[in-house]
Amino acid sequence: AFAAGEKESRLAFSMVKANTLDTVTVPEGYKWEVLASWGDPMFSNAPAFNSATGGTGASQELSFGDHNDGMAMFSHNGRQILCVNNEYTNLNTLHANRTDGVPTTADDILKSKAAHGVSIVEVARKNNQWGIVKDSEFNRRITVDTEMDITGPARGHNLLKTKEDPKGVVAKGTWNNCGNGQTPWGTYLTCEENFNGYFSSSDESFSLTPEMKRYGISHKDWGYKWAMADSRFDLSKEPQEPNRAGYIVEIDPLDPTSRPKKRTAMGRFKHENAELTIASNGHVVVYLGDDERGEFLYRFVSKHKYLAGGNNRNLLEEGTLYVAKFHDNNRGEWLALTPKTTGMTEAEISIHTRMAASKVGATTMDRPEWVASNPNKIEVFCALTNNKNRGVKPNAGGDETPPTGPNPRVKNNFGQIVRWTPMDEDHTSSEFKWNLFVLAGNPAVYDDANAGSKNLNQDNMFNSPDGLKFDSKGLLWIQTDGNYSNEKGFQGQGNNQMLVGDPETGEIRRFLVGPRECEITGAAWNIERTTMFVSVQHPGEKGDSHWPDGGQSVPRSSVIAISREDGAVIG
Ligand code: FEO
Ligand code: CA
Ligand code: CA
Numbered sequence: 171a172f173a174a175g176e177k178e179s180r181l182a183f184s185m186v187k188a189n190t191l192d193t194v195t196v197p198e199g200y201k202w203e204v205l206a207s208w209g210d211p212m213f214s215n216a217p218a219f220n221s222a223t224g225g226t227g228a229s230q231e232l233s234f235g236d237h238n239d240g241m242a243m244f245s246h247n248g249r250q251i252l253c254v255n256n257e258y259t260n261l262n263t264l265h266a267n268r269t270d271g272v273p274t275t276a277d278d279i280l281k282s283k284a285a286h287g288v289s290i291v292e293v294a295r296k297n298n299q300w301g302i303v304k305d306s307e308f309n310r311r312i313t314v315d316t317e318m319d320i321t322g323p324a325r326g327h328n329l330l331k332t333k334e335d336p337k338g339v340v341a342k343g344t345w346n347n348c349g350n351g352q353t354p355w356g357t358y359l360t361c362e363e364n365f366n367g368y369f370s371s372s373d374e375s376f377s378l379t380p381e382m383k384r385y386g387i388s389h390k391d392w393g394y395k396w397a398m399a400d401s402r403f404d405l406s407k408e409p410q411e412p413n414r415a416g417y418i419v420e421i422d423p424l425d426p427t428s429r430p431k432k433r434t435a436m437g438r439f440k441h442e443n444a445e446l447t448i449a450s451n452g453h454v455v456v457y458l459g460d461d462e463r464g465e466f467l468y469r470f471v472s473k474h475k476y477l478a479g480g481n482n483r484n485l486l487e488e489g490t491l492y493v494a495k496f497h498d499n500n501r502g503e504w505l506a507l508t509p510k511t512t513g514m515t516e517a518e519i520s521i522h523t524r525m526a527a528s529k530v531g532a533t534t535m536d537r538p539e540w541v542a543s544n545p546n547k548i549e550v551f552c553a554l555t556n557n558k559n560r561g562v563k564p565n566a567g568g569d570e571t572p573p574t575g576p577n578p579r580v581k582n583n584f585g586q587i588v589r590w591t592p593m594d595e596d597h598t599s600s601e602f603k604w605n606l607f608v609l610a611g612n613p614a615v616y617d618d619a620n621a622g623s624k625n626l627n628q629d630n631m632f633n634s635p636d637g638l639k640f641d642s643k644g645l646l647w648i649q650t651d652g653n654y655s656n657e658k659g660f661q662g663q664g665n666n667q668m669l670v671g672d673p674e675t676g677e678i679r680r681f682l683v684g685p686r687e688c689e690i691t692g693a694a695w696n697i698e699r700t701t702m703f704v705s706v707q708h709p710g711e712k713g714d715s716h717w718p719d720g721g722q723s724v725p726r727s728s729v730i731a732i733s734r735e736d737g738a739v740i741g
């Protein structure tokens with residue numbers, strides 16, 4: 171019952187309470203099931219998942235990858251093809267055949283490389299259960315060894331030439347694919363994020379360039395040990411290989427023989443997602459976050475225009491990159507990165523984008539994660555997940571990070587979501603207005619800025635917004651990847667979760683809580699929009715989960731399918 175004049179909430183479900191259960195919790199009247207888990211066979215000649223060993227290189231190449239993240243649905247004659255990123259791996263479960271998850275043999279490395287990349291699977295609901303259609307002609311694994319073309323300004327540049335590819339035009343593979351994008355011409359965009367963590371140097375005296383340092387490349391990898399079996403990842407043997415990663419890759423999921431294309435015009439950094447929209451003047455606009463403390467938020471505007479029904483295949487090959495500068499009066503501007511504004515060539519801007527952005531005086535941000543553009547209104551949102559270094563120290567070789575604009579807190583542990591509105595309802599305008607949609611925090615523990623904004627309370631509070639996705643009604647789905655300790659400043663916030671926000675009213679309700687030690691990320695819908703697919707990534711990353719199989723089983727990253735018990739539309 172609503173009092174006179176009170177508007178009915180558009181968030182028509184009862185809020186899920188924060189919890190620390192080792193399962194998925196959804197509102198009353200909703201249900202969930204597992205669609206696909208790491209190691210599930212995509213082809214009938216693949217062996218069943220082996221939790222005792224984590225499988226082999228050969229089995230992993232034919233199976234669903236690990237750590238599923240961003241995703242998008244494509245349809246073809248009523249069939250449904252889901253593209254899912256496989257961002258990284260849990261070494262302990264992937265290498266269960268080794269002591270402490272340390273890869274030891276060439277086959278361990280092959281398995282690790284095959285667990286990364288993209289899984290393209292036809293999905294269907296049979297006997298009331300969602301699953302992968304085994305052996306579908308659309309099923310495809312794209313891994314760290316898949317050949318792809320380098321396109322755009324960096325193609326053929328000296329900085330991209332290697333022993334294996336002396337022309338700098340063909341790259342092998344994609345890895346650490348975090349968020350994603352989708353184009354109206356039917357292609358999938360996969361975004362290379364923490365590509366740096368896979369490189370190491372067998373020569374301890376190898377000298378790192380300032381550019382390598384700015385991109386987080388060091389003598390040691392993050393435990394993957396790929397250089398052991400693939401010299402591309404040994405800096406002292408192949409110092410330019412890192413310049414071939416950190417891009418947006420475009421894939422045609424309906425043509426399993428097509429070669430993916432690295433689109434260097436959209437810059438090289440730790441790409442989160444690629445939110446694509448068509449501006450009123452026909453140019454393609456892609457919003458892009460660089461997920462690093464003190465790095466930047468970008469916009470790409472295509473040179474050519476989108477033509478409905480026309481040949482749009484190479485629109486992402488040429489265009490201009492812009493970087494955001496936020497002013498404290500709730501105004502902002504997009505600064506173009508051109509040879510004139512940066513003193514760098516177009517190729518250099520595409521390869522060392524962070525340096526180019528520093529030259530024009532962009533605003534350092536609190537780790538820009540997903541960007542989402544409202545399909546029903548000219549406005550855009552970006553999750554700024556957190557930044558413990560805000561006001562403390564810059565990224566290596568980067569700019570100072572005083573609290574400013576939409577990044578108002580030093581040592582920001584909770585994160586916030588910024589919204590901007592392009593001037594003249596034009597996504598290609600150089601100016602915008604901005605405000606904060608929500609400042610996350612904990613009003614049960616703090617009464618200062620860490621309590622968060624007014625639309626946050628003890629019932630719907632959360633930390634570290636990351637995934638953002640609009641549904642067809644213009645509701646904003648918010649996913650978290652944050653502190654799940656449920657202690658001190660995070661007391662009462664429970665496991666990572668998914669909430670829904672109404673951009674019109676600012677109201678936020680918690681819709682889902684994930685199992686222990688996971689993050690919730692990525693979202694897609696079936697054609698009828700009666701099922702929502704979401705990634706549950708790295709459950710039990712520290713060892714405290716047996717989700718989804720229960721008992722004493724190893725935890726497995728999985729895509730889940732959420733639907734209403736009455737079968738009605740969800741989102
Ligand atoms: Fe892979 Fe920034 O999250
Ligand atoms: Ca992730
Ligand atoms: Ca993320």
Ligand code: CA
Nearest residue numbers: 539555636651
């Ligand atoms: Ca994150």
